[in-house]
Amino acid sequence: MTERQATIGSTTGLRELKKQRTRDALLRVALELFTTQGYEHTTVDEIADAVEVSQRTFFRYFASKEEVAFAVQEMVESRFVAELLARPPEEGPFAAMRNAVLGAWNTIGEAIEAVVPVELHMRTYRMIESTPALLAAHLRRSTDLEERIAGIVADREDLDLDTDPRPRVAVAAFTGVMRVAGRLWGQGEDASMESIRTLTELYLDHLGPALAAEWRTPARTPGAHTG
Amino acid sequence: MTERQATIGSTTGLRELKKQRTRDALLRVALELFTTQGYEHTTVDEIADAVEVSQRTFFRYFASKEEVAFAVQEMVESRFVAELLARPPEEGPFAAMRNAVLGAWNTIGEAIEAVVPVELHMRTYRMIESTPALLAAHLRRSTDLEERIAGIVADREDLDLDTDPRPRVAVAAFTGVMRVAGRLWGQGEDASMESIRTLTELYLDHLGPALAAEWRTPARTPGAHTG
């Protein structure tokens, strides 16, 4: 056990390169098959066969058939979380979240394109929303992410998530807007990263003013409004 | 194919009675096993064996293992929808929803108890929230129900669901409150129907004022507030 690099993947060996290739191939083929034949009408064997690996190998890369469908989402989300953690503490929670998404969109484009065409990702997005099993998974993942973001926001503002409802409320509003923007992007024609960025910005700007008010002060009693 | 009664189940024959018994037994046993051993550690065979029917028969009563877990929820929800449809049109959307739940809680108690002990239903509720696969299903079901309610509300108020966001917003707020009440009930000690009714009422009364304002008037432009 010699020295290892801590950064994401790749110790630059041939091994890691092949692994990357296999994973990418599985992902691309899976999404392609899902979006053309439908998720339920695509078997894991089909995917594995197309990439010429065993089914067992597929499950070594992805814990489940479901997980492949969300692989790109996962990339985007973790990028967002990283950006959020990096925002300067002076920023209010809403500004931080807003800048984190926009920052994420700036850099994630190439990362996605390196793995799958953005257009394929958009088709995948549509498929997720129209496949009950995947929609369920999507909703669960969303609440998980919300909880994670709420925790980060609470940390930033030094609030207690258990007693102060404001982090969760703000995050819920924020992710709600994000979901609307995402859905609109999926329904639209423009598959570019530009368009999703623009949409996000537009929608978030509608929400901002309502949340800008007094933070870092004790919560009001229930029923009192801050807007 | 002779004359049939259109009402729920039971043509009072021995046949229907046996069917009811089998279904109830499967449901009760399933929930009991789920809540004691955990959902994933319970196989359909176990359930079927305990009731002394074949696995195939289980699947004739319930489309999936998942469906059993939500059988009681299903009862409550359809009861709520029925009550909502029966509310007089003079009531505003919020009042109608509120009265529908409270009305539903008044009558659903016995219906539940006739099938499973309320206490078992409460344990089931907790289990659903703590089992990822079931939580996902729960969220999806919730959004389905929300959509259904939004449609009813839009109808009542003669609004277009596609262009007017208010029905969905109101329903989202309403179901959000309901979810909080439900979760609290699940976490609490008191497994009675009384307590869920009281909780519901308490929480809804906090929300009411904010939604009481001018309905049946054209929607404002985005950004304008009504509170």
Place this chain on the structure above:
DNA sequence: AAGCTAATGTCAGTCACTGACAGTTGACAA
């Protein structure tokens, strides 16, 4: 080149779920 080990393949097995077909049993009429 030899040895270590990560990556992969193979195989057997579990579990959810389904279609097909056969046996059983209430319901209803003669």
Place this chain on the structure above:
DNA sequence: TTGTCAACTGTCAGTGACTGACATTAGCTT
């Protein structure tokens, strides 16, 4: 009562997702 029909149920075989165990292959290291 008895016979017939239709509804229930059981059995069986098969598919597909997923897992553990073990053998095999192929980079990496010295």
